[in-house]
Amino acid sequence: MAEEKKSLNFIEQIIEEDLKLGLNLDKLRFRFPPEPNGYLHIGHAASICLNFGLGIKYNAPVNLRFDDTNPTKEEQEYVDAIKNDIKWLGFEWTNELYSSDYFQQLYDWAILLIKKDKAYVDNQTSAQIAEQKGTPTKVGTDSPNRNRSIDDNLELFEKMKNGDLKEGSHVLRAKISMTANNMLMRDPIIYRILYEKHHRTGNDWNIYPMYDWTHGESDYIEQVSHSLCTLEFNPHRELYNWFLKQVYSGEDLKPKQREFARRNLSYTVMSKRKLLQLVEEGFVKGWDDPRMPTISGLRRRGYTAKSIRDFSNTAGIAKRDNVTDIALLEFHIKNELNKTAPRVMAVLYPVKLVITNYPENKEEILIAENNPEDENSGTREIPFSRVLYIEKEDFRGQANKKFFRLKLDKEVRLKNAYIIKANAVVKDENGEITEIHCTYDEESKSGSGSEASKRKVKGTIHWVSVKHAVKAEVRLYDRLFTEEAPDAHKEKDFKEFINSESLKVIDNAFIEPSLKTAQIRDQFQFQRLGYFNVDDDSKKDKMVFNRTVPLRDSWAKQNK
C-alpha cells in the first residue's frame, strides 16, 4: 500500500509554503482573467486547468473575471464565447465578475493616490511621454508636469472624468521613479481618456484604467490569494506590488502574483494577434476552423474536453519557455477515443471490388462489433453484396511479402465478412485500375465458427457495399504550419510557414449506411484510418466528416 506521492508543480509548492507559513486554507482564492477581445486557445486551457484545478484541489473559489478595461477592443461576443468554452472544458466559476464592476472604486483610489502625491496628470503628447521614458539601458527623465500641485491634479483628473478634455490629451500617471531599472516603474500611466462605448458600462466613463492599475486592485477587491499569470508579466510584479501597497488596508489579504510559462504547441501559433490575422486574412475559415488551436477549433475538430484537460495536466506547469510536441495532444485524444468511439467502415479513395463467385442479386446482413475496447458497446448490422468499394491503396497487383493487403492470387480478409482472393484487374485506357475481381471463400464468414472462418490470413481490409454505401465529404486536416515554431524566426513572418496542404477535401468518400443517422459532433473511428466526427456543416443529404486525428500507421512509417 505504498502511498503514491504526487509531485507538485512550483505553483502548488508556493501555495503549500504559504499554507505552512500560516495562510488559512479558506483564504485560498483564484481567478481566471481573460480579456474579452478574442477566442480562447489551448494555451488558455492550460491556465484554466491550472486555476480551476487549484480551486478543485483546495476546495477554493475560482472567479471568472473579464479584464475589460479597453473598450476599443472588447466585445460581448467574446465574453459569450469565452464563457461557453470554459463551461465546455468542464469547469464552473464561483462568480462571474468584470473589472469594469470596479471602475468607481478604482477611480476613488486614484483620487486617493493623487491626494498622497503619488499620481499626477500629464498633458504631454504620447510621443513626448515615450521619449522621456528612456530605454531599457538608458534612464528616463521627469515630466515637466510631475510636480503639478495636488489641487491642480485633482481638478484636471475631475475634468478628465467629466469629459471636459480631449481624448488623448491628458493621462493620469503614477509618481514612482523615472530612473527605475524596470521600465514599468517609470511613472506608468494609470488612466487615459477614451470616448468609447464600453460593452457593459456604456458611456458612463470617459476615462478608463490601465491594466496594471486594474488587475492587482481587482485581485485585492476579490481577495484573490494567488494571482497567476504568464511569464511576460513578471516585470509587472513590482508595479503590481507598488499599487497594492498604496491601497492596502493592512488587515486583509494581500494578493500575490506569480508567473508561469505559457504553453506553446508545435506547428502552430498561440498569440491572439496572430490567430486573428489567420482569420482576417482568410488562411482559415474562422476562429473555429478545425485547424485552429482555439478551444472552439479543437472542439469542432473532434477534440474532447477531457483530452484537452489531460493534455494540460500531463504537460504540466513550469517556468521555462517551451514548445510542446503536438503529438502529446494527439496522444490524449486517441487514447480517449480508442475507448469511446464506435468503429465503422468508410472508404476514402474507393476502387471497385467484384466478388465473381458471389450471387448477382444476393445481399446479406453481417454483424460487426461496435468497439472491441468496450464490451458494452454492442454490435451493428452491415449489408454485404457482390460489389464493394475498398481503399485503392489496399490493393497492389504485385508486392513483396511485407505488404499484408490484397494482391493478385493472394488472400485477405474483408473485415467482419469473408476471406477473398484477388484474381484479376480491369483497367481503363489510362492503365488505371477500375475494378478488381476476386473470389470469396463462402465458408469463411466472420463469427460463423467454421474451420474456414478461423483461418489466419495476414491482412484485413475495410470495405463498403457499393449498393448500400452513402456518399460523404471527408475533410482531412494536417498541421497548419510546416515549421515546429513558426513564430520563432525573427527574420521571417510566421505566415511564410503556412502549410498549403493543411486541408484536403475528399468529396466522394463512401461510408457504411449505419452512419446515416449520425448527428453533428458524433465521433467515430473509421477503421484503419483514424478518428472522425460529424462537422457542423453536415447536412442530411450531404454528410461532412472531419478527421480529428489519424490512427498510428506503422505501415506508412515503414514505407518512408
Add this chain to the structure above:
RNA sequence: UGACCCAUGGUGUAACGGUAGCACUCCGGUUUUUGGUAUCGUCAGUCAAGGUUCGAAUCCUUGUGGGUCAACCA
C-alpha cells in the same frame, strides 16, 4: 551593452543536499479479423568551468545560451 527570468534525454516535466524518474516521440519483439489497441523491451539527459560538502541536477561564483522589458494593449 542595463535589469529581471530561465537552463534535466528529441519533446514536456519530476527529483528540494543522498540510486536522475514519469509521460510523449522514435526504434524493436509479442499478441491481434483494425499494420489500431494492448503488452514487453531498447536508445537517450542534468549548458560549461570553478567552488562549498563525506556527498551537488539541487547551494555559491563566473561564463555561455535562451527569454522578457522602451503600447494612452492586456
